[in-house]
Amino acid sequence: MSIRVAAVADIHLSEAQRGTYRERLDGIEERADVLLVGGDLTRHGTLGEGKIVADEFRGLPVPVVFVLGNHDYHSDVEQEIMAVLREAGCVVLDDSAETLLDGRLGIAGGKGFGGGFAGKSASEFGEPETKAFVRHTREIAERWRTALKSLDTEYKVVLSHYSPVKETLAGEPPEIYPFLGSYLLAEAVDAEGADLIVHGHAHHGTEKGMTPGGIRVRNVALPVLQRAYATYCLDAEEC
Amino acid sequence: MDTPHYVAARVQQAIAEDGRTNELGIRVDVRGDHLFLRGQVAGEDQVHLLTDVAREAAPGLTVHNEVTCVEVREPGEEEHL
Numbered sequence: 001m002s003i004r005v006a007a008v009a010d011i012h013l014s015e016a017q018r019g020t021y022r023e024r025l026d027g028i029e030e031r032a033d034v035l036l037v038g039g040d041l042t043r044h045g046t047l048g049e050g051k052i053v054a055d056e057f058r059g060l061p062v063p064v065v066f067v068l069g070n071h072d073y074h075s076d077v078e079q080e081i082m083a084v085l086r087e088a089g090c091v092v093l094d095d096s097a098e099t100l101l102d103g104r105l106g107i108a109g110g111k112g113f114g115g116g117f118a119g120k121s122a123s124e125f126g127e128p129e130t131k132a133f134v135r136h137t138r139e140i141a142e143r144w145r146t147a148l149k150s151l152d153t154e155y156k157v158v159l160s161h162y163s164p165v166k167e168t169l170a171g172e173p174p175e176i177y178p179f180l181g182s183y184l185l186a187e188a189v190d191a192e193g194a195d196l197i198v199h200g201h202a203h204h205g206t207e208k209g210m211t212p213g214g215i216r217v218r219n220v221a222l223p224v225l226q227r228a229y230a231t232y233c234l235d236a237e238e239c
Numbered sequence: 240m241d242t243p244h245y246v247a248a249r250v251q252q253a254i255a256e257d258g259r260t261n262e263l264g265i266r267v268d269v270r271g272d273h274l275f276l277r278g279q280v281a282g283e284d285q286v287h288l289l290t291d292v293a294r295e296a297a298p299g300l301t302v303h304n305e306v307t308c309v310e311v312r313e314p315g316e317e318e319h320l
Contacts, residue, residue: 004317012281024311031314043281044261074261196320203264203279216320223264223279223309231317 001235003105003155006031006062008229009038009200010221012071013052021056024228029061032231034100038200038220039069039111039161042081050081054088063100064090065107069161069201073111093159095143097150106151108144112162112185112199113137116178118212141188148192155234158189160199167209168219169202186211195234243269246297250274253296259288265306267293274300279309 006028013021028035037057042049050072057064066085068078082092091098095110115122115137124134148156163169163181172180180202189197190213197211200221207224209217220230241249247267254260254267254276262285265278274297276289290304 006314010281014282016282016284028314031317043285044258071261222281222311226310227312228314231314233317233319235320 001104001154003034003101003234004032005034005036005105005157005196005198005232005234006229007036007038007159007198007218007220007232008222008225009161009198009219010040010069010203010223011037011053012040012043012222013056014043014049015052018052018055025057025060028229032062032229034105034107035060035062035064035229036107036157036159036198036220037064037066038159038198039067040071040200041066041068042072045072045074045077045081047075047077047080047084050077050084053081054084054090057085057090058088065098065100065159066090066092067094067110067112067159067161068092069111093147095140095147097147099151099153104154106148106153106156107159108147108151108156108194109159110140110144112160112164113140113182114162114179115182115184117166117181118183120177121183122178137182137184141182141184144185144188145192148189148194156194157234158194158197160185160197161201163199163202163205163217163219164189164197165209165211165217168199168205168207168217170206171204172202180205186213186215186217189213189215196232246274246300250293250296253292254289257292260285260292262289265289269297269300272300273303275303275305277305279307281309283308
């Protein structure tokens with residue numbers, strides 16, 4: 001049986017959007033079975049902004065799954081933001097996995113990070129700052145493998161903020177690709193298998209791409225979609 | 240007078256790091272005494288704050304703010320995978 005996944009990212013809510021975002025989600029239960037939100041939920045990563053996000057998504061008729069983005073880390077209260085989102089009844093992935101829809105849909109993921117793409121990426125070599133940058137991504141990718149391994153569901157979807165492939169970055173300046181994603185994320189998902197990877201972060205990028213292993217990748221950053229959310233139906237034969 | 244190249248870089252950095260804006264995707268170009276901002280942001284209030292931050296980072300230049308808000312349409316058709 002098919003599952004319809006709604007997804008959006010980079011909604012960047014702040015005080016100016018309080019009470020106004022929710023109407024974009026009206027009727028979502030008729031279009032989708034679950035809503036994934038791929039990070040950069042806030043502008044400045046403050047707890048106040050996190051509470052606005054929680055209020056706008058609280059009590060939706062479909063399950064909501066978040067990951068945070070780099071903006072949501074800016075004020076060093078990312079754990080507190082995750083807590084208010086969970087208190088609002090939403091799932092927050094932090095290099096972890098969750099099973100939804102009576103065990104039919106598994107979602108794994110987290111913020112992700114950068115480093116670049118195969119052949120043009122940074123290495124764990126040289127100064128400690130460079131090593132730490134690359135290690136952060138490598139350790140995230142390892143945790144994603146573990147998270148995906150833990151899922152035994154009909155469908156598996158990965159939710160990230162940073163991109164696993166460069167195809168969905170087309171439109172961004174190539175010089176900044178290493179700050180937009182890493183091939184290590186795609187490599188981890190290709191190794192464990194998934195039906196779809198959803199990410200944001202690249203506002204000037206392109207919606208559709210694919211991993212080297214053939215897993216569909218969708219950049220759902222709001223400026224890319226220019227619509228309230230995208231909807232993907234898994235198992236096309238039944239859609 | 241500063242080299243336009245560095246003025247543009249300074250303004251772009253200010254827009255990214257200033258707590259009023261924290262916008263990473265704004266393009267900044269300087270031509271003579273004129274400074275141009277291009278890109279998209281989430282809200283109308285953010286557009287005006289970009290002008291404020293750019294003026295403070297590059298006093299003496301005329302700021303032309305061509306930044307627009309992201310248009311958000313109805314969800315539309317689903318894609319079958």
